[in-house]
Amino acid sequence: MEKQRNHPSPLKFWLWFNPIGRQAGGWAYILHRITALGLTFYLYLHLIVLGLLAKGPDGYDQFLVLAHSPLFVFGELLVVAAGILHGLNGMRIALTTLGVSVTRQKQLFFGLMAIAAIAILVFGIRMFTV
Amino acid sequence: MSKPHAIIIGAGFTGTATAHDLALRGFDVTVIERGDICHGTSGRTHGLLHSGGRYAVKDQESAIECITENTILRRIVPQVIEPNGGLFIALDESDLAYAEQFIESCEECHIPLEEIKPQEALRREPHINPRVLTAFMIPDGTFDPLRLALAFAGTAKRNGAKFRTYTEVKKLITDGKGNITGVNLLDLKSGKSAELYADIVVNATGAWAGEIVETVGVNVPVKPTPGVMVAFEQRFVQRTVNRLNKPGDGDIVLPQRRMVVVGTTSFEVDSLDYVPVLEDHVKLMIERGAQLIPAIAGAKIRGKYMATRPLIGGGEGRSVARTFKCYDHKEMHNLDGLVTITGGKATTLRAMAEKTADVVCTKLGINAPCVTAETPLLSYRQYYLQPNEDFS
Amino acid sequence: MSPAKWNIILKIHRQKQGEAPHFEEFPMQVDPDEYVLDAVERVWAFMDRSLCFRHACHHSTCGACGMRVNDVEKLTCITPIREVTRDGATLKVEPLRNFPVVSDLAVDMGTFYSRMETVGARAVLPVSEAEIENPPTTWDADESQYIRLADCIECGLCISACPAAATSTEYLGPAVLAGAQDQGLKRNLKLLELVDSEDGLWRCHSAFECTAVCPSFVDPARRIMDLRMQVIEERFKRLFRKP
Numbered sequence: 145m146e147k148q149r150n151h152p153s154p155l156k157f158w159l160w161f162n163p164i165g166r167q168a169g170g171w172a173y174i175l176h177r178i179t180a181l182g183l184t185f186y187l188y189l190h191l192i193v194l195g196l197l198a199k200g201p202d203g204y205d206q207f208l209v210l211a212h213s214p215l216f217v218f219g220e221l222l223v224v225a226a227g228i229l230h231g232l233n234g235m236r237i238a239l240t241t242l243g244v245s246v247t248r249q250k251q252l253f254f255g256l257m258a259i260a261a262i263a264i265l266v267f268g269i270r271m272f273t274v
Numbered sequence: 275m276s277k278p279h280a281i282i283i284g285a286g287f288t289g290t291a292t293a294h295d296l297a298l299r300g301f302d303v304t305v306i307e308r309g310d311i312c313h314g315t316s317g318r319t320h321g322l323l324h325s326g327g328r329y330a331v332k333d334q335e336s337a338i339e340c341i342t343e344n345t346i347l348r349r350i351v352p353q354v355i356e357p358n359g360g361l362f363i364a365l366d367e368s369d370l371a372y373a374e375q376f377i378e379s380c381e382e383c384h385i386p387l388e389e390i391k392p393q394e395a396l397r398r399e400p401h402i403n404p405r406v407l408t409a410f411m412i413p414d415g416t417f418d419p420l421r422l423a424l425a426f427a428g429t430a431k432r433n434g435a436k437f438r439t440y441t442e443v444k445k446l447i448t449d450g451k452g453n454i455t456g457v458n459l460l461d462l463k464s465g466k467s468a469e470l471y472a473d474i475v476v477n478a479t480g481a482w483a484g485e486i487v488e489t490v491g492v493n494v495p496v497k498p499t500p501g502v503m504v505a506f507e508q509r510f511v512q513r514t515v516n517r518l519n520k521p522g523d524g525d526i527v528l529p530q531r532r533m534v535v536v537g538t539t540s541f542e543v544d545s546l547d548y549v550p551v552l553e554d555h556v557k558l559m560i561e562r563g564a565q566l567i568p569a570i571a572g573a574k575i576r577g578k579y580m581a582t583r584p585l586i587g588g589g590e591g592r593s594v595a596r597t598f599k600c601y602d603h604k605e606m607h608n609l610d611g612l613v614t615i616t617g618g619k620a621t622t623l624r625a626m627a628e629k630t631a632d633v634v635c636t637k638l639g640i641n642a643p644c645v646t647a648e649t650p651l652l653s654y655r656q657y658y659l660q661p662n663e664d665f666s
Numbered sequence: 667m668s669p670a671k672w673n674i675i676l677k678i679h680r681q682k683q684g685e686a687p688h689f690e691e692f693p694m695q696v697d698p699d700e701y702v703l704d705a706v707e708r709v710w711a712f713m714d715r716s717l718c719f720r721h722a723c724h725h726s727t728c729g730a731c732g733m734r735v736n737d738v739e740k741l742t743c744i745t746p747i748r749e750v751t752r753d754g755a756t757l758k759v760e761p762l763r764n765f766p767v768v769s770d771l772a773v774d775m776g777t778f779y780s781r782m783e784t785v786g787a788r789a790v791l792p793v794s795e796a797e798i799e800n801p802p803t804t805w806d807a808d809e810s811q812y813i814r815l816a817d818c819i820e821c822g823l824c825i826s827a828c829p830a831a832a833t834s835t836e837y838l839g840p841a842v843l844a845g846a847q848d849q850g851l852k853r854n855l856k857l858l859e860l861v862d863s864e865d866g867l868w869r870c871h872s873a874f875e876c877t878a879v880c881p882s883f884v885d886p887a888r889r890i891m892d893l894r895m896q897v898i899e900e901r902f903k904r905l906f907r908k909p
Binding site: 309310311312313316317318321353354355356417418419420421440442462463464465503505530531532533535545547548551576577578579653654655658659661 | 682683684700701704707708710711712715716717718719720721722723724725726727728729730743744768769772774775776778779780782783789790817819882883
């Protein structure tokens with residue numbers, strides 16, 4: 145039995161998120177998983193909110209008030225950030241799979257993440273000032 | 275009738291090769307090893323598949339063994355060998371003076387030899403010392419040490435041999451009259467002890483052979499002689515490069531994977547289980563290696579290590595013959611049931627096994643010829659594909 | 667050379683059959699330029715004879731001594747202690763992940779080697795057959811510029827570092843897929859069904875950790891990507907081929 149302890153197992157999915165001893169590719173992998181989970185969670189949240197429409201205009205108006213609170217806007221920014229990070233990192237995966245920049249995937253990752261940072265900043269400023 | 279049972283102590287080159295030979299001759303074989311395969315000297319060998327050129331002048335017996343076994347190994351286990359050949363290069367007058375003797379001795383030992391001009395040598399190996407005066411091509415090669423032993427072990431396993439690794443022999447069991455009937459074992463994986471009996475015990479522990487038989491109050495004339503080797507991070511040459519002179523320190527450079535390895539030195543130690551890599555020996559290897567391949571002086575070191583050769587008989591360091599010997603302790607010490615094989619070189623592992631199996635068969639009155647020279651070995655991965663023996 | 671010695675604590679993963687795994691600490695004096703494997707071997711030689719670990723060549727040819735050193739996969743025989751710890755610190759040594767532990771630091775390579783055998787990965791090659799795939803212009807060039815799969819020493823570091831390998835016993839893993847790429851579908855079309863499957867190529871999720879830890883610069887990740895292209899090309903061709 146002890147032999148099995150070091151075996152791969154679906155129950156070890158938490159290892160996916162363990163950044164200890166990892167390098168750029170591993171961080172990209174972790175980021176990709178976390179943003180994917182975040183976006184999936186958001187999708188369900190979104191569906192619930194849309195469900196409010198079925199309860200009539202009053203319920204929806206109440207929700208709109210809530211939606212303008214800074215905390216909510218911050219939440220929206222997180223969704224946007226996750227979308228940008230996941231999308232750009234997805235491009236890294238697609239490109240490397242097609243043989244583009246495989247030996248430079250680290251630079252590709254950092255380059256794309258720099259673009260992501262700028263995009264998130266721009267979105268953040270716009271969302272909090274408009 | 276049940277098969278005769280042989281216990282082999284040590285899973286280095288001799289142990290695994292002897293297991294293979296005895297398994298083919300119909301023995302029930304159990305190999306005991308306190309570490310994993312190639313835990314001791316074998317794993318750390320230089321990896322030079324000798325053509326015999328190195329020994330041709332001073333030690334013809336070893337040289338002939340080498341060229342014979344070199345040819346056989348290329349045939350039976352090509353999967354672990356880079357058969358790229360080797361160069362002997364002359365760099366000074368004393369080397370040139372040695373050349374004449376070298377040619378003559380190689381002829382006597384039937385080692386194929388081709389003299390090539392310095393320009394041609396440099397064309398084949400652009401990194402060797404440009405001051406090369408003359409060069410000889412000989413059928414040297416390199417092998418992957420662990421995988422060579424695994425190929426023998428894996429094939430032996432397929433033929434029924436059992437391997438108990440991480441199992442230490444605590445003592446030899448005697449029948450009261452001094453004859454060996456088995457071994458007392460400690461499984462290091464579980465801490466459990468056990469006794470295992472056999473018709474014959476083969477002591478194939480190389481440099482440690484003396485330590486094993488000491489426990490029953492006898493000795494074998496084995497002289498553990500470590501040497502230091504240094505691996506560099508660039509494959510400067512594709513063939514082995516030897517200095518054309520008497521064997522000395524740091525006069526062989528050979529390619530392994532993406533490295534070159536320079537070896538070796540020769541010194542004596544008291545404790546065998548851990549031998550330090552001496553810093554001055556490392557320096558000497560860099561210096562000597564750079565004489566053969568100047569770029570070594572500025573190359574990055576990848577590994578520094580040492581291995582302990584089991585030399586036999588009297589004499590000092592390099593003057594000791596590099597041949598091997600199989601001792602029947604019945605003849606030597608009137609102790610039945612125990613055979614010790616030691617000495618030799620990696621290149622002669624199969625011949626050592628043949629000799630040992632011959633002695634074992636003669637002792638037990640078994641008439642079975644050796645067929646290892648004609649039996650191709652299986653993939654070295656076979657060793658891992660079949661589980662090892664455990665106490666249960 | 668031979669500067670001041672370091673005092674370190676070697677924290678070694680121990681596990682005997684029937685025992686729960688735990689760590690045991692061995693304080694020792696080391697030369698910082700020694701390799702991690704030298705320190706482990708000294709524990710065996712002088713402190714605890716029951717320590718089980720795999721090793722053989724001590725110069726990165728055999729691939730037996732792969733371990734996790736301070737949570738990173740290393741070939742311990744060529745990892746200088748100076749690079750992984752400092753004077754007075756602890757050095758944690760564990761067996762590779764994703765392999766069954768035989769005892770202490772030793773792992774069972776059975777499944778891995780059987781997969782290497784299945785894809786026909788080559789190991790020791792005559793130079794004439796081991797082409798250098800992107801030869802450098804000068805031989806003084808940085809070693810990592812050229813790669814030969816013949817350099818794969820089957821050490822298992824990539825399997826241990828791969829996050830996808832952590833959750834599936836069936837995933838072939840980086841070294842095995844790299845071995846298949848080296849064969850190439852052109853040379854061995856039988857590999858197609860094996861690698862173009864759930865547990866083959868497509869389970870790789872581009873973490874590139876295999877390439878990061880590979881001690882032989884074999885670059886398994888690049889090979890997996892290349893093999894994907896080969897598979898796509900082959901599948902595409904079949905679309906237009908008459909049955």
